[in-house]
Amino acid sequence: MCGITGWVDYDRDLTAGEARAALAAMTATMACRGPDAEGDWVSRHAALGHRRLAVIDLPGGRQPMTVVESGRTLAALTFSGEIYNYRELRRELESLGHTFRTSGDTEVVLRAYLAWGDLFPTRLNGMYALAVWNPDAQELLLVRDRCGIKPLYYARTDQGVLFGSEPKALLAHPAIEPRVTVDGFRELLGLVKTPGHAVYDGMREVRPGHLIKVTKRGATEERYWALRAKEHTDGLDDTISTVRSLLEQAVTAQLAADVPLCSLLSGGLDSSAITALAARQRRHSKLRSFAIDFAHQERDFAADPVHLDADRPYARALAAHAGTDHTDVTLITSGMTDRRIRREALRARDLPAGLGDFDVSAALLFKAVREHSTVALSGEGADELFGGYFWCHDPQAVAADTFPWHAAIDLYTKGGFGDAPMSTRLLDPGLVAELDLPRYRDDRYRDALAEVPRTEPADRHERRMREITYLHLTRFLPMLLDRKDRMSMATGLEVRVPFCDHRLAQYVFNIPWAMQTFDGREKSVLRAAVRDLLPEVVLNRPKNPYPTVQDPEYGSALRAGLTEIAHDPAAPVRDLLDPAAVGQALSADTDPKDVRYATELVLDLNTWLSDYRVRTAL
Numbered sequence: 001m002c003g004i005t006g007w008v009d010y011d012r013d014l015t016a017g018e019a020r021a022a023l024a025a026m027t028a029t030m031a032c033r034g035p036d037a038e039g040d041w042v043s044r045h046a047a048l049g050h051r052r053l054a055v056i057d058l059p060g061g062r063q064p065m066t067v068v069e070s071g072r073t074l075a076a077l078t079f080s081g082e083i084y085n086y087r088e089l090r091r092e093l094e095s096l097g098h099t100f101r102t103s104g105d106t107e108v109v110l111r112a113y114l115a116w117g118d119l120f121p122t123r124l125n126g127m128y129a130l131a132v133w134n135p136d137a138q139e140l141l142l143v144r145d146r147c148g149i150k151p152l153y154y155a156r157t158d159q160g161v162l163f164g165s166e167p168k169a170l171l172a173h174p175a176i177e178p179r180v181t182v183d184g185f186r187e188l189l190g191l192v193k194t195p196g197h198a199v200y201d202g203m204r205e206v207r208p209g210h211l212i213k214v215t216k217r218g219a220t221e222e223r224y225w226a227l228r229a230k231e232h233t234d235g236l237d238d239t240i241s242t243v244r245s246l247l248e249q250a251v252t253a254q255l256a257a258d259v260p261l262c263s264l265l266s267g268g269l270d271s272s273a274i275t276a277l278a279a280r281q282r283r284h285s286k287l288r289s290f291a292i293d294f295a296h297q298e299r300d301f302a303a304d305p306v307h308l309d310a311d312r313p314y315a316r317a318l319a320a321h322a323g324t325d326h327t328d329v330t331l332i333t334s335g336m337t338d339r340r341i342r343r344e345a346l347r348a349r350d351l352p353a354g355l356g357d358f359d360v361s362a363a364l365l366f367k368a369v370r371e372h373s374t375v376a377l378s379g380e381g382a383d384e385l386f387g388g389y390f391w392c393h394d395p396q397a398v399a400a401d402t403f404p405w406h407a408a409i410d411l412y413t414k415g416g417f418g419d420a421p422m423s424t425r426l427l428d429p430g431l432v433a434e435l436d437l438p439r440y441r442d443d444r445y446r447d448a449l450a451e452v453p454r455t456e457p458a459d460r461h462e463r464r465m466r467e468i469t470y471l472h473l474t475r476f477l478p479m480l481l482d483r484k485d486r487m488s489m490a491t492g493l494e495v496r497v498p499f500c501d502h503r504l505a506q507y508v509f510n511i512p513w514a515m516q517t518f519d520g521r522e523k524s525v526l527r528a529a530v531r532d533l534l535p536e537v538v539l540n541r542p543k544n545p546y547p548t549v550q551d552p553e554y555g556s557a558l559r560a561g562l563t564e565i566a567h568d569p570a571a572p573v574r575d576l577l578d579p580a581a582v583g584q585a586l587s588a589d590t591d592p593k594d595v596r597y598a599t600e601l602v603l604d605l606n607t608w609l610s611d612y613r614v615r616t617a618l
Contacts, residue, residue, distance in 0.1 A: 003030025267314025
């Protein structure tokens with residue numbers, strides 16, 4: 001895993017000193033993603049930068065990598081990610097006459113491009129974001145993996161394109177400024193990740209399963225993969241067997257590493273299945289597993305309709321059952337509220353969090369894990385594929401004519417259970433009206449529905465659940481994958497997600513909902529597929545989301561931060577706030593947990609506007 005950046009400019013000579021300095025600045029922003037090595041490659045009209053996290057072929061995988069024959073450069077590549085089928089591709093390429101000087105996956109990607117041209121991404125199985133330059137054609141390809149596991153941003157210019165693994169790489173170029181318009185704020189606060197969109201004005205993301213081709217005539221977008229709808233003809237037993245086989249294949253492929261590897265374990269069905277499979281396949285060396293916990297959780301934990309119980313007993317039960325070398329990473333409240341740590345978490349994403357303490361706790365967890373491992377397996381994707389979220393089983397949320405998680409949030413907050421993610425309750429009413437988030441979400445929802453691949457099942461509920469699965473995979477999961485990548489890579493930790501294997505995703509997408517819930521529970525097929533791997537207490541545990549700190553001192557620290565902003569006339573976020581709402585939030589009658597999400601958003605917005613010198617156009 002690495003960080004990539006660069007640009008193409010058809011009017012300038014990028015070998016000049018000024019251009020090289022700009023490339024160096026862009027590449028330097030990726031240092032956390034690639035702490036092991038730095039490299040660049042520059043020609044007249046293309047400049048590629050790379051920061052390396054060495055995972056495969058430690059001595060031979062330096063980048064950018066080129067293929068040179070008879071003194072002529074045929075192609076240059078900067079690549080982030082892992083190709084799990086690179087050995088098979090290498091053998092095929094060797095049969096076509098290609099020779100290799102390294103043993104890793106980077107040269108395989110480069111040779112695959114030379115062999116198959118624009119079609120080469122269809123041959124890759126993995127997670128990746130890459131840029132390949134063809135000097136003869138004067139053409140750049142930007143390619144992103146099928147599920148969008150690895151990020152890749154770009155910005156078109158009059159003369160070409162800039163690109164990078166993260167917005168910070170583009171923001172380091174003098175042509176890009178940190179400007180955010182109304183649409184950017186909508187994307188930031190909408191709690192839906194629109195494919196291709198970015199928060200900063202002028203930036204775009206390469207859509208999952210797409211490539212961008214840049215030539216002197218401009219940039220064009222091409223799709224090379226999409227979920228397909230087809231009739232599922234397997235019976236229940238064959239379906240369960242196939243899911244198990246595909247998951248085993250994904251885990252086996254993703255265990256390949258020349259550095260220490262571990263698993264992230266919550267004690268839920270998804271991470272437990274991954275951990276148990278990995279532990280079984282690594283009998284020669286004991287698998288390490290890590291779980292997140294919070295100090296005083298036994299004292300502070302209070303169940304609600306979403307968080308039913310604490311993770312620790314379940315994670316420990318699975319670790320004992322699977323025989324892992326397990327560690328509970330216990331986070332203390334003072335670390336969660338430390339302003340330096342919160343600032344580092346924000347800088348990892350280049351954006352405010354908006355989802356409570358998720359970013360901060362993940363940053364601390366990954367920092368602790370990185371002391372022991374360079375690669376971790378994680379369970380993202382299972383809830384989206386197998387219908388694990390509680391709102392998939394709530395008739396009101398399912399029937400609502402909107403994204404089901406938005407419907408669930410409305411039901412949750414109206415039920416008196418406090419604040420909700422991306423809460424705008426402390427923002428200026430005029431700004432909230434201008435943003436018109438309900439209409440924005442509705443527009444994004446209609447766009448997403450129009451994309452859903454369809455067969456014609458007779459049952460209306462089956463059609464709706466296919467829509468919901470697609471919405472999860474394309475609008476909700478990308479938010480989680482983006483956070484997981486950015487927070488982990490900020491510490492130099494590579495996180496792999498076996499449930500996002502595209503073959504598994506394609507197969508499960510077409511399993512009928514009636515079969516998915518054949519025993520009346522969530523994730524019935526997955527549970528049946530891994531039943532023999534897990535202890536009963538874990539196997540029968542209901543879905544529980546990512547944990548959150550419940551120490552009252554955390555809320556008090558947030559309130560103190562909001563108080564400072566309220567009394568600081570120079571605080572950049574003040575122009576976006578509703579003074580009356582802020583005053584009410586700080587009153588003795590208001591429980592801090594009732595405005596927690598809103599308060600955290602305000603604190604993050606203030607840091608972001610200040611540190612990134614964001615210019616708002618509202």
